[in-house]
Amino acid sequence: MADLLLFTATTVVYLLVKRWKRPTIDADLRKALEEGTSLNANELIAAVTADNETLPAGAMRADMRLHNRWHRATYILVRHEPSHLYKDHITNKVEVPLDLSSTHVLVQKRSRHKDYCPGKLDPTPGGVVGFGETCEQNATREIQEEMGIHVSAEVGGNTLERLFTFPYEDNTVRVWGEFYECTYSGMLKDLVIQKEEVEGVMRLSLQELRDMVRDEPERFMPDACYAIQLYLQRKEDIVVKRRLLKGYSSGNLDAYGLRPKPHAIFFDCDDCLYFDNWSVAKQLTFKINEWCVNHGLEPGHSYQLYKQYGTALRGLLAEGYIEDNVEAIDEFLRYVHDIPISELLYRDDKLRSILLDMDPSIPKYIFTASVSHHAKRCIQTLGIEDLFVDVIDCKRCDLETKHSRHSFECAMRVAGVTDPERCLFLDDSVTNIRAARAVGWRSVLVGRIGRDHGQPIESEHAELEIDRIHDVVEFLPELFQVNA
Numbered sequence: 444m445a446d447l448l449l450f451t452a453t454t455v456v457y458l459l460v461k462r463w464k465r466p467t468i469d470a471d472l473r474k475a476l477e478e479g480t481s482l483n484a485n486e487l488i489a490a491v492t493a494d495n496e497t498l499p500a501g502a503m504r505a506d507m508r509l510h511n512r513w514h515r516a517t518y519i520l521v522r523h524e525p526s527h528l529y530k531d532h533i534t535n536k537v538e539v540p541l542d543l544s545s546t547h548v549l550v551q552k553r554s555r556h557k558d559y560c561p562g563k564l565d566p567t568p569g570g571v572v573g574f575g576e577t578c579e580q581n582a583t584r585e586i587q588e589e590m591g592i593h594v595s596a597e598v599g600g601n602t603l604e605r606l607f608t609f610p611y612e613d614n615t616v617r618v619w620g621e622f623y624e625c626t627y628s629g630m631l632k633d634l635v636i637q638k639e640e641v642e643g644v645m646r647l648s649l650q651e652l653r654d655m656v657r658d659e660p661e662r663f664m665p666d667a668c669y670a671i672q673l674y675l676q677r678k679e680d681i682v683v684k685r686r687l688l689k690g691y692s693s694g695n696l697d698a699y700g701l702r703p704k705p706h707a708i709f710f711d712c713d714d715c716l717y718f719d720n721w722s723v724a725k726q727l728t729f730k731i732n733e734w735c736v737n738h739g740l741e742p743g744h745s746y747q748l749y750k751q752y753g754t755a756l757r758g759l760l761a762e763g764y765i766e767d768n769v770e771a772i773d774e775f776l777r778y779v780h781d782i783p784i785s786e787l788l789y790r791d792d793k794l795r796s797i798l799l800d801m802d803p804s805i806p807k808y809i810f811t812a813s814v815s816h817h818a819k820r821c822i823q824t825l826g827i828e829d830l831f832v833d834v835i836d837c838k839r840c841d842l843e844t845k846h847s848r849h850s851f852e853c854a855m856r857v858a859g860v861t862d863p864e865r866c867l868f869l870d871d872s873v874t875n876i877r878a879a880r881a882v883g884w885r886s887v888l889v890g891r892i893g894r895d896h897g898q899p900i901e902s903e904h905a906e907l908e909i910d911r912i913h914d915v916v917e918f919l920p921e922l923f924q925v926n927a
Contacts, residue, residue: 487574489515495610495619495698501574508558513617517569517582518670519603519625521549521592523646526600526628540682541675543650549627549634550652551589552642553664559616560664562642566652567622567667567674578621579605590644591635592627600628607699609673611666622670622699649675673699676921683918685906691864691885705885706865707858708801708922709810709835710912711845712818714871715889716794716809717825718911722787724894727813730779731755738764753844754812754837772842780817790826793913798830801922809834810854810868812845812875833857845875851882867922869912873902880904887919 490502491513507514524547551565570585572578582603586592594603606622634644647655653675656668676693679685687693692700710716713723728746735745735755748758756775759765765775798807808831811818815836822828835857837843840850851866860866863883870876871890879886888905889912892898901908907918915922 486571489572489574489576491515491619493610493617495608504558504571507571511615511617513612513619515572515578516618516620517572517578517585517623518567518620518667519569519582519586519623520567520671520674521586521590521625521627523547523549523627523631525630541649541678543653544648546649547646548649548652549590550645550647552645554638554640554642556639564655564663565667566647566656566663567670568641569623572621579603582621582623582625586625589637589640590627591633592625592629594625600626602626606677607673607696609670609699611669613665616666618666620666620670622674624674669701672701676701679920683907685918686903688880688904688906690883702885702921703862703865704802705805705867705922706860706862708805708807708867709854709858709869709884710807710831711868711870711872711875711889712809712811712821713813714894715869716822716827716912717788717791718890719787721894723782723784723821726782726787727779730782734775734778735759735764740764753846754842756837757842757844760842772838776814776838777816780814784817784820784824788821788824790824792826794825795827795830797913797916798827800916802924805922806832806858808832808854808858809836810845810870811836812850814838845870845872846878848878848882851879851884869915873900873904876902877904887915 486504487501488504488507490498490500490507492498493513495513495515502512502514506512548566549568551568553560553563553565555561568585568589570581570589572581583594586594586603592601594601603623603625606624609620609622611618611620631644631646636644652671656663656671660668677699680693687696689695691702693702713727714721732742732745735748736742745755745758748762749755752758752761756765756772759775760767760772765771801807809818809822811834813836815834815838818834818836819828822831835854839857840853843849843853845851851863855861855863855866858866864885866879866884868876868879868884868886869889870879870886871888873888876886876888886902886905888900888902888908891900891908891910893900909915909918
């Protein structure tokens, strides 16, 4: 984007060409902090522990900066929506995807007298919370003092909404941030800038801001860059109705974090990568029952074995109907999977295109409770057999069902992933999803109708539920952002 940007504080064009170093306490600032002559040096602030517990005596601001102590601060993203352009911005509460190019925000250029990141760009203006002050009081006060925006009584249509709390630390700052979204409905000319704190304000689209933060992070406060990433993630999650699941980085709005990029994506095969009204599943069920009847069992007994042991094969082994050796097990698996896949499934070029568009740095695996040669026939017919690193089947999981923890641990070993939260799992079984959650995997339920009863299904253990695999484009956009 062009470097020529309007700063409303001076009402002149300001050329943003200078690059600033990563913020450090230079000699002059350190001396001012030690002598108590820096800006607001003797202000008593809300010092906290690393777990955001309030310290009863607080801390002096200069001491907090010198020793990089944990404290609280507010971060306010100011969306600029002039009332004459956006008449419905107050009453329209329906969450829709952010249009980054048409959503505009106000970005401050910090005063060079600040004791933290002087001269940097700040896309989330706010301030250090004072001792005995609430975060909401601080946010309301700071946005009024620094920019003249009144939000306490929604004056003129301005609003302020808390979104989440997040921790951030680096070698210059340790902070628990309270993130707010402010909507400013006035004109740029009506802003009243506090010149001691702010050199200027510019109006950017979120697209421009995101690009600048990505390409030139040294211009910005590092904690504010992180806060913007969290904001964009949260907005996307609200639109797709992603669950906040306890135990995950992005699952707690009181300690919100970035969702880590997956190190591997595991796709179930049958009734997940394709939907054929369960034709393949019915054929497999028929073949298993046929094998059992041919070996002296009552019709339907295979289903009872499945219910009791997790898979019919494990039941047959446990009750002695199959010898526990490789030859006997392979003979059973060949028999029950001998079905006409090419007559039941069809090439899916749309699915192929979707898989090709995913971030190529994230390896994709088939993770099936079936057997490898069956899964390979399926993905070959679908036209996607070359897009997966490997097939992890029941034999590689020691014939354990996918209901068990052991199967997921085996899959992680095959994929070389050690952090469960870095595993993303897509499956049509709520039981499998529950097992994945117990191990710490992130999961998506694919298909919202149950095969056994034809009724809607859901899983409280899944982050998302989608109707079919093709919906990942809409609901998991981060998988298609190569630089995410």
